[in-house]
Ligand SMILES: Nc1nc2c(ncn2[C@@H]2O[C@H](COP(=O)(O)OP(=O)(O)O)[C@@H](O)[C@H]2O)c(=O)[nH]1
């Protein structure tokens with residue numbers, strides 16, 4: 001199947017070359033689509049230089065920093081319109097090991113609608129993250145899964161491979177959230193549609209180069225989003241209870 005790896009970037013000049021070379025090594029035929037929000041450090045130019053050397057790297061240049069959700073909506077739309085049958089999303093900061101790419105893609109090729117690179121299934125692990133971030137992530141996931149009734153351990157994970165037909169079916173362009181909320185709502189929609197979700201254990205490492213764009217407002221957005229989805233699902237819960245499930 002045709003694979004596009006969508007990589008959102010903001011000021012990742014020190015990471016982008018390692019990332020692109022790593023992805024190319026693991027998936028020689030995949031298109032690498034960098035979605036850059038006008039990084040002042042020249043990330044987009046570096047990615048384009050790598051296209052001259054390696055080929056099959058494309059950069060979507062957006063004017064200004066507009067959040068992860070918006071970058072993903074634009075990147076996934078671009079990838080699907082260009083013929084991608086599988087869309088991978090991964091961070092540029094080397095937290096997501098490119099070595100896992102073939103496994104995630106194979107899971108979708110064998111029938112899953114999404115393969116999630118998960119920190120919270122047996123075999124998955126988070127290295128180097130400060131305690132506070134680890135705690136927020138772990139309990140944020142328990143909260144989201146508990147409130148929304150999802151049997152998913154890592155609903156905020158940003159390392160995933162999607163079947164493009166499933167992305168269209170869940171109307172990903174209408175997911176409004178910006179940060180972790182984007183990943184949560186995508187997971188929620190695919191589960192509610194009866195899609196097949198597989199979690200594959202990964203080793204997540206904290207970034208070494210560059211700075212995190214993590215913020216308290218992203219966490220607050222995600223907390224509120226979960227409540228909003230819960231309220232909106234009032235009728236759905238009643239129906240499922242009536243059906244005995
Ligand atoms: N295009 C774009 N990419 C972003 C934006 N915010 C974060 N990113 C990218 O999204 C990925 C994850 O962000 P990161 O700061 O590492 O978040 P963390 O892993 O939660 O600390 C990285 O590749 C970032 O460069 C944004 O506003 N626009």
Ligand SMILES: [Mg+2]
Pocket residue numbers: 091093095207212
């Ligand atoms: Mg990161």
